[in-house]
Amino acid sequence: MSDFTTSVASAETALRDLFPATPLQLNDHLSARYGAEIWLKREDLTPVRSYKLRGAFNAMRKAIDAGSNRHFVCASAGNHAQGVAFACRHFGARGTIFMPVTTPQQKIAKTRIFGGDSIEIVLTGDYFDQTLAAAQTFSKDQNATFLSPFDAADVIEGQATVAREILEQLPAPPDLVVLPVGGGGLSAGVTQYLAAASPQTRFVFAEPQGGASLKGALEAGQQVTLPGVDSFVDGAAVARIGDLPFAHLRHFAPEQVLTAPEDRLSITILEMLNVEGIVLEPAGALAVDVLRDLADAGELAGKRVVCICSGGNFDFERLPEVKERAQRFAGLKKYFILRLPQRPGALRDFLMLLGPNDDIARFEYLKKSARNFGSVLIGIETADPANLTALMVRLDESGFTYQDITHDELLAQFLI
Template identity: 90%
Template sequence: MADFLADVAQAEAALRDLFPATPLQLNEHLSARYGAEIWLKREDLTPVRSYKLRGAFNAMRKALAAGSTRHFVCASAGNHAQGVAFACRHFGAKGTIFMPVTTPKQKIDKTRIFGGDSIEIVLTGDYFDQTLAAAQKFAADRGAAFLSPFDSADVIEGQATVAREMVEQLPGAPDLVVLPVGGGGLAAGVTRYLSTAGAPTRFFFAEPLGGASLKGALAAGEQVTLPGVDSFVDGAAVARIGDLPFAHLRGFSPDQVLTAPEDRLSITILEMLNVEGIVLEPAGALAVDVLRDLGAAGELSGRRVVCICSGGNFDFERLPEVKERAQRYAGLKKYFILRLPQRPGALRDFLEMLGPNDDIARFEYLKKSARNFGSVLIGIETSDPANLTALMARLDTSGFTYQDITSDELLAQFLI
């Protein structure tokens, strides 16, 4: 076990050739809210704006030291690709990075900037599983080293450098550490390091509600593959936690895994941006978001808590979607299908029911469902959730026929 601490120390020392330790910042806003010391480990401030560089760099460093191939392959549409690209340029190694055809141009361009002439980007597959299969076959055919984003002992060791830095930066051991979980490499590395070092620290884990693979595996006592995941938290939406990470994490209780609803997570992203000026991607905000649940359960008061902000690669073209999700979760925006009578004055009658703070954000005739009625998609946003509750009561009293589709994911996907 001591060997692991020594190996992590070596990995951290090597990382200093790339970047200084990421800041560990006491957040006054969150500390006041929860009556605790809330510290943020700012992994969004690495050169590639996520912790993924640590694991990719360490795996590549050890492979090169062992005299293996200087050609590395990975499959990723995001942070892992950028970490591998940066490490390839640092070492002067060759990298082939497979990305889905559907990857946004912004992510492709950033990966290319980080890797420069050291990398080649291959766009293949409409879905990540197809991209992954192509990358693994290519690596096997060319005798290249395939770099997993999380299912690798050397990657886990590299991610554990987050914990070593944390211990060096804190005035004392943390009472709680809250870790975001996707494939599990970061959670496995940090928990193993602190446990091996004998730190009296409790752990909680944060997963997206639509991708809670660790919680499912711990509840089942074995690996499970989710039938589907919500891709909003693209940095942590993993259907199956990695085998090696699960081997390190299987001793934890499913009660220690908290799930963050994707729409609530949007509120946290906007709050951190508007109040703190901190740009976090959805996966990077997971640990901060579940503080709500920990606070409600009485787990935070008077304690020293570290949240890992795992990444800040947020595409601001997503900001309208994030705002939309946040408003819907907060009850400040609703969508209805309204059956509007096709008679003069019907629309005016409806508009007169709106309150002074109710705004129409969407109004669209869908089709004429009958000769005397028309179906209308209407979106209304307001300043207080009670306003929409009152509006629906007035609609019921007046006899308007409507359906609230705000939480209907299938209809929302096609109509909103």
């Protein structure tokens, strides 16, 4: 065994003081769909509903063993904060957790529950970069230990315990492991461990389309910082992958990184919830979502495949947004700005063009664009994408002027 695999084995043994190995479940639904053995590593079933507890615990354990003053600091708006809080309570350590002012109350409350009297939560900064800077400054001033969510060797070692459990739970090593990527700590740990313990296993990485920092770095051959990210996949929307994780991952090919469109990911979240009863957050569904792309490329049939479901901290207040995104991606819902003549019967003329399965889900009179015309925001839901295509043909034939803004991100942000 290498020094790394030996250290991971020690980390896993210590981790059993907190929780048993998370389940690795053969999923019949996905296996039948793709003609493969599809196994789900259920990191959404840790005590904090994500794998982040592993890295936080291991880094804290090793710092305490090395004589740390037992004061730990982190910056996080989600899963890392909860993992650090849980570990602080376990070790009886002091934790100061910096969170953005904009953090939802649900996440603040859960972090407080996990940490109890061991932690203090500091709300500062409108944006995460501001929060991170404040946490790092505080850590230096207090001579405390700053716990990175992914860019630290002991954190990567802790996340690698996922790989060790997979090999212990499977009847034979996997042919393929699909890894979700945010900051890269999980991927760096799992790939490093399996490269030594199961060298025949291949890897595919899944990133959100609006935050593909690993793919960008591999294509450039060096670290890159994305100019902006889509925050929908909040657990993996990272503008720059961690430096240490990238050092471990830089030998992979850009083609091994698949990007999941945020709206398509919403379909996967709803399917896993409605069909399988599995609650996954957007980042937790990444690996399952890109199975579609792997199947299209002929990469799944007959293979033993492990998808790591990295977390299940899903706020059900987001469910309407997820449904909305899923419908738009599936072509079952469109939004139009309609130029409506200001004359009696104009609205009736439009309504007569709707098909029997077309339903008005949104109707908002925006303004008069001219004395004789007005602008209307209208949302249409239907049962088949072909219905909306046919509707647009009828609108064109009837002389209506309209603009399809369904996938116009700027207009959608302000109007939808």
